[in-house]
Amino acid sequence: MPIDPARALAAEPRTAEISWDHRDVQLYHLGLGAGIPATDPGELRYTLESGLHVLPAFVTVAGGGKGIAGGLSGPGLDIDLTAVLHGGQTVRLHRPVPPVGTAVSSTRVAAVYDKGKAAVLVLRTEASDAEGPLWTNDAQIFVRxxxxxxxxxxxxxxxxxxGREPDxxxxxxxxxxxxxxxxxxxDLNPLHADPEFAAxxxxxxxxxxxxxxxGMTLKAVVDTLLGGEPARVTSYTTRFTGVVFPGETLRIRLWAEDGRRVRAAVGxxxxxxxxxxxxxxxEHH
Known part of the structure; x- marks a missing residue:
């Protein structure tokens, strides 16, 4: 079998030193649509290096976002990448992400689940710097x-x-x-740029x-219900259920709960x- 769960779970984590600076953060934010209007103070917090705030979803690309690709090629895994789907994502923040940093990133297979027609791998990436843990990032990968x-x-x-209208x-x-x-x-996958590959x-x-x-959805939550303060976010999880095409519009419905949680549905x-x-x-404070 191309996936050997016992071997995959027992494998040593893959570690690497990663670094980022304000330009990486600004580019990520621009990729989410930040900066419109360009002079809006609420947008400048994402686009101007002085006083730059970091959306926690940035951790999915910090250091080039290579944790998933590397994790899928580890011991016990011989996977046809055409059978792979990104099923879900969870980020847990141990403290706010600084706009400039260096960290040690460690990626391992944290779980292998049997869904009948597919296996699900949980690839866990943990990052720490000199001051201690920064974040834990779980990618749920379906392998058909x-x-x-x-x-x-x-x-x-x-x-x-x-069971009520969105807030x-x-x-x-x-x-x-x-x-x-x-x-x-x-993420330079040609699926997102090359029409022939997409076909x-x-x-x-x-x-x-x-x-x-x-990332766009988290930005909407922060801007709409968290006073524009990304540092309030402590965790963020989602399940991917469908595709989005450039040129479309996202409708993001939000429900605030207990002063500590926001639920969202996106279509x-x-x-x-x-x-x-x-x-x-x-989840937030």
């Missing part, structure tokens, strides 16, 4: 055709949305060039990175609110 080995199914991740609903336009800009933060993958045109939608407006993110929760 690799289930049925008799393993645990894993925890349920589905959550119910509140806020915002729309965010995805620019035609947004995937081209976002990919410069590290071979079964799409009419290149699609937006799921992690770009992930593509032009396709009758076809869901693209579900089971999305931002």
């Amino acid at each position: 055709g690799e289930g049925g080995f008799g393993g645990e199914r894993g925890p349920a991740t589905r959550t119910e949305l509140p 806020k609903t915002v729309e965010r336009y995805v620019r035609e060039d947004q995937a081209l800009l976002y990919r410069l933060s590290g 071979r993958a079964g799409f009419d045109r290149p699609i937006l990175h799921g992690l770009c939608t992930y 593509a407006v032009e396709r009758d609110d076809a869901p693209v993110l579900a089971d999305t929760v931002v």
Whole structure:
């Protein structure tokens, strides 16, 4: 079997030193659509190096975002990348991410679940600097055709949305060039830029990175319900349920709960609110 769960789980973590500076953070924010209007004080916190705030979702690309790619090529894993889907993402912050930093990043397979027709790998990346832990980043990766080995199914991740109208609903336009800009933060998969490659993958045109939608949604939460303060976020999780095409509009519905949590549901407006993110929760203080 291409996936050997016992070997994958027992493998030594892959470690690397990563670094970033304000330019990496600014480029990431611009890739999420920050900076419109360019002189808006609320946008300048993401685009101007003086007083720069860091959206916690930046950790998915810090150091070039190589944790997932490296994790999929470890011991016990012989995976056809065409069978791989990014199923979900969780980021837990141990303290606010600085706009300039150096850290040691460690990536390992934290879990292997058996979903019947697919296996799910949880690739866990932990980063620490001289002052201690910074973040823990879990990517849930579906590998089609690799289930049925008799393993645990894993925890349920589905959550119910509140039975009331959203507290806020915002729309965010995805620019035609947004995937081209976002990919410069590290994910150069041609699926997001090359029409011929996208066609071979079964799409009419290149699609937006799921992690770009992930970042755009967190920015909407921070700007709308957290007073524009990214440092208030302590964790952020989502499940990817559909694709987004550049040129579409995201409709982001938000529910505030208990002063500590925001639930979100995200759909593509032009396709009758076809869901693209579900089971999305931002924990904050």
